[in-house]
Amino acid sequence: MIKNLMKKTIIAAGIANCLMMTSTAFGANWLMLQGTEPDDAAPRAKLWGFIQTQYQKDNSDPNGAGEYIAPKLINANLTAQEQFNVNRARIGVRGTGFPLDGKVNYFFLAEFGSNAITLANGGNPRITDASITLNQIPGARIRTGLFKTPGPEEGLQAIHVFDYINFTTVANQLMLERFPNTQYTGNNANPTLPIETPINGFNKPVGAFRDVGIQVFDTFRKGPWEHSYAVMLGNGNGLNFGDNDGNKDLYLYWASEKVYGGKKGRRQGTKLFVWSQTGKRLLDQTNDGTFNPEEFDRKRMGFGFKHLKKPYRVSFEYMSGEGMIFVGPNRPTFVINPTNAATTNAGNGANGKADGWYLDGGWYIPGSKWEIDARYDVYNRLTDATPFPGGPNAGRTFEMQFKTTTLGAQYHINKKTRINMEVSKRDFSAPDFPTGAGPNANLDGVDTRYAVQLTHIF
Amino acid sequence: MIKRFMLPLLAVFLLGTSVSHASKESKPFAEERIVLQISDPNPFKQTLVLNVASNLLKHYGQDKVDIEIVAFGPGLRLLFKDNSNKTRISKLSGAGVQFAACKNTIRNMGKKLGHPPELNAAATPVSAGVVRIIDLMNQGYKLVKP
Numbered sequence: 001m002i003k004n005l006m007k008k009t010i011i012a013a014g015i016a017n018c019l020m021m022t023s024t025a026f027g028a029n030w031l032m033l034q035g036t037e038p039d040d041a042a043p044r045a046k047l048w049g050f051i052q053t054q055y056q057k058d059n060s061d062p063n064g065a066g067e068y069i070a071p072k073l074i075n076a077n078l079t080a081q082e083q084f085n086v087n088r089a090r091i092g093v094r095g096t097g098f099p100l101d102g103k104v105n106y107f108f109l110a111e112f113g114s115n116a117i118t119l120a121n122g123g124n125p126r127i128t129d130a131s132i133t134l135n136q137i138p139g140a141r142i143r144t145g146l147f148k149t150p151g152p153e154e155g156l157q158a159i160h161v162f163d164y165i166n167f168t169t170v171a172n173q174l175m176l177e178r179f180p181n182t183q184y185t186g187n188n189a190n191p192t193l194p195i196e197t198p199i200n201g202f203n204k205p206v207g208a209f210r211d212v213g214i215q216v217f218d219t220f221r222k223g224p225w226e227h228s229y230a231v232m233l234g235n236g237n238g239l240n241f242g243d244n245d246g247n248k249d250l251y252l253y254w255a256s257e258k259v260y261g262g263k264k265g266r267r268q269g270t271k272l273f274v275w276s277q278t279g280k281r282l283l284d285q286t287n288d289g290t291f292n293p294e295e296f297d298r299k300r301m302g303f304g305f306k307h308l309k310k311p312y313r314v315s316f317e318y319m320s321g322e323g324m325i326f327v328g329p330n331r332p333t334f335v336i337n338p339t340n341a342a343t344t345n346a347g348n349g350a351n352g353k354a355d356g357w358y359l360d361g362g363w364y365i366p367g368s369k370w371e372i373d374a375r376y377d378v379y380n381r382l383t384d385a386t387p388f389p390g391g392p393n394a395g396r397t398f399e400m401q402f403k404t405t406t407l408g409a410q411y412h413i414n415k416k417t418r419i420n421m422e423v424s425k426r427d428f429s430a431p432d433f434p435t436g437a438g439p440n441a442n443l444d445g446v447d448t449r450y451a452v453q454l455t456h457i458f
Numbered sequence: 459m460i461k462r463f464m465l466p467l468l469a470v471f472l473l474g475t476s477v478s479h480a481s482k483e484s485k486p487f488a489e490e491r492i493v494l495q496i497s498d499p500n501p502f503k504q505t506l507v508l509n510v511a512s513n514l515l516k517h518y519g520q521d522k523v524d525i526e527i528v529a530f531g532p533g534l535r536l537l538f539k540d541n542s543n544k545t546r547i548s549k550l551s552g553a554g555v556q557f558a559a560c561k562n563t564i565r566n567m568g569k570k571l572g573h574p575p576e577l578n579a580a581a582t583p584v585s586a587g588v589v590r591i592i593d594l595m596n597q598g599y600k601l602v603k604p
Binding site: 038039042043044100 | 542543575
């Protein structure tokens with residue numbers, strides 16, 4: 001594993017060095033923006049952060065028994081269909097501790113808001129980033145600690161400049177990792193309102209697109225093009241410090257971007273990117289009172305592009321995954337129905353496959369502070385699910401399709417403050433089942449969601 | 459009588475030669491002479507001092523203004539070899555802006571670093587940044603501290 005990684009790192013660094021033409025100091029991409037500081041122009045400690053307050057309302061209907069599933073409830077506590085929330089409140093500090101040596105920098109950030117990072121931690125604040133970057137080796141910067149992993153654009157980008165309020169379903173379910181509980185934990189039933197017992201059965205924070213590990217990366221400029229690479233080895237345990245299974249995750253990333261102008265997170269360009277993540281997870285799927293977890297592969301890959309040249313933005317990304325497919329926050333077994341799984345393996349996400357994509361467009365209304373956004377995303381979950389061998393559902397699988405159309409608008413009050421508004425029309429279904437039957441008894445009622453969010457960066 | 463006129467004339471001549479000695483080398487037709495001080499650790503000040511120099515060039519014209527940026531103390535980081543503003547420094551230097559680096563600061567930073575900091579090729583070491591500013595002011599330069 002390590003040998004393979006070293007080989008890949010050397011190859012990547014070699015390619016990178018071949019591409020190194022002029023300066024390596026350009027910082028306008030996510031790898032560089034989050035992992036480095038401007039050479040000899042960084043403060044000892046820059047205090048920064050952002051707050052996001054929001055209101056969301058879900059118009060979905062319950063199933064025939066008056067029960068709700070997670071997509072019909074508002075994240076992250078999943079206890080209501082309408083609520084105000086302080087979903088992110090992050091404060092951090094970054095810079096270079098010894099300013100005379102600009103070759104070393106750090107990044108620290110903690111989450112105080114109410115979301116899937118903090119709720120699983122009893123609502124307590126949680127460190128989301130704590131990293132040190134060494135920039136001494138040309139073409140091979142080294143970042144260690146807890147930070148965002150090379151991966152999909154939605155995860156890697158800075159969340160406070162994200163053009164929407166809610167993630168695409170594919171990013172949320174396939175990439176925003178939920179980690180198995182240490183021991184077998186049974187599924188929670190779909191609740192009725194008001195909810196007495198939290199629907200979420202996972203007891204660890206979501207991965208937040210982050211891991212603890214070491215990353216070799218850099219960016220090289222050739223004319224208007226900027227090429228970036230990253231190779232990372234991590235614990236594969238998200239925000240949970242420490243390695244719980246002795247396996248390491250390997251993250252690979254490449255991006256080439258034609259730069260048009262602009263700065264930092266709002267830089268304009270056309271970026272092509274590809275990435276992969278491979279690792280293993282321990283999951284105890286047997287309800288026998290014994291800690292006897294099995295090892296499952298977790299593989300993810302994706303590619304896409306993002307074009308931003310004001311007043312237009314277009315982006316697309318395809319993602320696919322194999323193993324450890326999340327099938328709902330109330331299902332820490334990773335199985336939709338453990339009874340079925342035991343006999344037929346139907347609806348078991350631990351070995352399942354999934355894929356999805358999104359197409360996004362934006363228009364910055366010239367001469368105004370408004371942006372208009374539109375996004376269509378598709379997520380196909382358990383595409384290879386084993387069909388029921390017999391009975392009334394014979395030949396049917398638990399494959400589910402999640403299609404969402406989101407229309408949004410952003411109003412920039414100033415450079416650091418903006419309001420997001422969005423409406424998401426959702427069409428969720430299990431194509432193997434007729435309307436009202438099987439999973440569709442719950443999915444049929446999924447309807448429009450409205451969200452408004454105010455972001456202020458300081 | 460002659461003495462009474464000659465002494466002030468001599469003084470004016472000497473002062474004039476010292477000013478013209480500095481300016482003739484770089485900007486003989488300059489109508490304004492500005493020395494910009496950068497001694498602050500805040501990196502924003504690095505950008506600001508370069509912006510001020512650019513704006514002065516734009517306003518007066520390249521040949522009509524003589525600008526020298528004197529860096530000392532924590533502000534010397536602006537003139538480090540790999541500073542992220544090096545492209546701007548190079549452009550300004552090409553437009554005739556001069557950059558002075560304080561030797562006292564270089565020596566003190568060298569003690570902390572274990573070696574002298576590598577400086578931008580556009581930087582000219584001067585014995586002391588503050589003395590350089592006083593010298594330039596005595597030659598008629600106006601001091602601006604952005």
